């Protein structure tokens with residue numbers, strides 16, 4: 544039942560806005576794959592889903608399913624199903640009949656539709672609630688029914704618009720587990736809209752970062768963290784360290800000194816910003832081998848871990864302490880920047896060489 548979704552040059556420009564909401568988006572979701580469209584509020588994520596579902600019309604560009612253009616095809620004939628943040632169940636139908644509804648609409652006899660629906664209810668673990676009305680369900684249960692109903696329609700492409708964002712963290716985690724199981728069992732093609740990078744990491748094969756109506760980068764989430772294409776992507780994903788400098792001979796040169804770059808980081812010689820994720824940096828005693836020496840300037844608790852600010856050569860780097868590690872302001876520390884975690888972004892997205900300031904200042908300037 545799954546198919547390949549291909550989006551090319553998709554553009555939507557609402558008359559009231561000064562710039563396109565979506566600006567020539569290209570995106571492919573392979574059959575049976577799950578791609579997350581991750582972006583801040585207002586970046587155009589829901590607009591993209593609506594265009595695929597046929598609820599809105601692009602100004603240009605195409606949406607193809609298995610190579611067939613959906614231009615001019617109304618929503619109900621596209622073989623796509625959109626699941627929203629609110630489950631939108633039919634209140635007057637019980638759970639089983641909610642799930643059976645798309646099968647009846649497609650022409651299945653009632654008995655057959657209910658038998659089929661029962662199987663999808665079983666998949667989402669709600670067989671025992673088949674005869675309950677939606678009003679008697681919890682938010683998580685309602686969303687399970689919505690997923691069962693969506694899958695029962697056997698769509699070519701399942702479109703999920705922040706489906707779990709209204710649920711509390713525990714239920715959301717359960718829904719993530721469920722969706723992983725559903726993916727394994729039914730292999731739907733999924734385009735998932737989310738602003739939650741952890742959700743993208745758990746659910747999607749790859750993640751497309753949508754910034755200002757454009758796909759800034761589409762890759763595996765670990766690559767987005769370790770090898771962002773720009774400071775904007777690095778900052779959007781919560782990266783805190785960006786150090787202005789220059790790249791020359793495979794190394795980055797800045798106030799921190801000369802730091803070798805991994806061989807796969809190919810940046811032309813010239814101005815470039817070094818980026819290293821805070822969780823990739825290790826702090827060690829000063830008598831151990833380290834790349835830099837610094838002094839802890841602030842420690843902020845973050846659950847089991849803490850954010851540790853370290854001043855190095857007049858610059859502030861943010862790091863994360865590991866479980867059981869304790870640091871106090873004033874501690875002298877060695878700073879290890881593992882070679883494979885170092886990255887540099889090119890000048891189009893970085894500040895001018897020689898400018899100074901804390902790494903956070905650099906990020907702020909680069910992303911505003």
Ligand SMILES: Nc1ncnc2c1ncn2[C@@H]1O[C@H](COP(=O)(O)OP(=O)(O)OP(=O)(O)O)[C@@H](O)[C@H]1O
Pocket residue numbers: 557558559560564582583584585586587588589590591738
């Ligand atoms: N029908 C419309 N008419 C005019 N502007 C619109 C319309 N639909 C969306 N927009 C504008 O397009 C931009 C993107 O909206 P969209 O809902 O796609 O963003 P989003 O990334 O899904 O945001 P959120 O995460 O907050 O839901 C917003 O500035 C919004 O106001």
